[in-house]
Amino acid sequence: MRQSFAQWLRQQRFAPSRKLPAEISRGAAMTTGPGELRISFNDLRSVLRDIFLNNGTSNVAADILAANCAGCERDGAISHGIFRIPGYLASLETGWVDGKAEPDVERISPSFIRIDARNGFAQPALAAGAEAIKTAVESTGIAIVAIRNSHHFSALWPDVEPFAREGLLALTFVNGLANVVPHGGHAPVYGTNPIAFATPVANAEPLVVDQATSVMANGEVRLHALANTPLPPGAGVDSAGRPSTDPHAVLAGGALNTFGGYKGSSIAFLVELMAGALTGGQLSFENDFGECVGAQTPKAGQLLMVIDPTRGGNAGFAQRVSHLCSRLIDAGQDRLPGQRRYASRLNAERFGIPISGDNLLQLKALAA
Incomplete structure (x- = not known):
């Protein structure tokens, strides 16, 4: 057959x-x-x-x-x-995501934009709001974009880097599928819950930070499993909540830990608030693939903030960032994000x- x-x-x-x-x-x-x-x-x-x-x-x-x-x-x-x-x-x-979804964009206040991705991918939903974001930033100096019913299955830096290239400061949060235990816990509640931000830097490429609030991204765990290499100590737990460096055990009913102990766990909580609760999307532990066996893209939410730093007379923002970056290198940091x-x-x-x-x-x- x-x-x-x-x-x-x-x-x-x-x-x-x-x-x-x-x-x-x-x-x-x-x-x-x-x-x-x-x-x-x-x-x-x-x-x-x-x-x-x-x-x-x-x-x-x-x-x-x-x-x-x-x-x-x-x-x-x-x-x-x-x-x-x-x-x-x-x-x-499997039909878990709608590849032809047409996002619904609402500018519900001068600065606040709500986008219903209608069970589609997050990036096309964000692109659909581009004109509304531009209008909000030009008129008020800030745009807050709340995307719900969306599937984000990629890195976050592509979402924020373009804004920094326009001289804007951008910050975004995304929650996902529950595969991270809270600090001191034994069952997954959070997604890897990444945060990314991008800022212009005078006479240089934008500085862009993109990191999970878990010890590592879930995709990296999958790469370790593919290569049959152990995870770093403290990376995760198995299905019984016991510490494990076996990527297969972490993926088979186990979970990752948050970075930085209770501090990282608190930041993961913040991401759930911003990307899940505030957007009207799902919380990470509410994701359930149901009958769509094999589906992998989590249906959750994304919050994006875009700020024009020149508002308030701060025309030297990019120069100040450049000065900060120089100081970091002088202090011994080997490279910038x-x-x-x-x-x-x-x-x-x-x-x-x-x-x-x-x-x-x-x-x-x-x-x-």
Whole structure:
């Protein structure tokens, strides 16, 4: 009997194109390994666009998701690049997410914008609110964007970096699927609950921070499981709530810990308030895939704040940030957040994005 697409998809393994470092982290530097090919950003984006279109997304969603996923791969964020394609497609194939959803944008006050993603992906919902965000910032100096009923399955820096390139300060919160235990707890309540912010820096690239409030991102745990490498001590617990460094145990009913003990747990709580409760979306522990077996994209919420720092006469904001960054380096900090990402981006722009031949064949098969 010919296997279904869903069965075939679950058997696929998009292995990292680059050798995993001893400690996997977002923005890992790219290296060239045996059997690797190089593909341009535009070519990879085109292949991914065809994949999304073939699996039931609208043209708009396909364009946005393809650029987002290709951008993560280009910038070395391998846990959020093509590695996530099977998860995207499983959610589409099972009907868990609506790839053709048309977001509903409401500007309910001069500064507050509510977006109902209508069970679609978060990035197209955010893009649908672009004009309302621009109008709010121009008229009041700030836009607060509350997105609900959305699926965010990527890194957060692509959401905030563009605003910093326009001279704006941007901050965003996203909750997700409950896979993180609160400090001192034994059962998952929070998602990895990432926070990201971006700021302009005078005479330099924007400074962009994107981090989970868990010890590590769930995608990184999956990469460890794929490579059969242990997690760092203190990263998570097994299904019985016992400390574990086995990525398979953490994924099979276990959970991650928050970073920084009770302090990180408090920040994860804040993310639930901002992205789940305030937006009118789901809390992380309310996510339930139901009959959509194999779906991976959490249905939750996202809150975005965009601020014009020149309001109030602060025209020297970017220079002040530059001064702060210089002081950090003078104080001994070896690099600023996002520098590895920019280095990977420059590498890919010059020489192409590294990708294994097997991965490229699988992607082209899905795009055909």
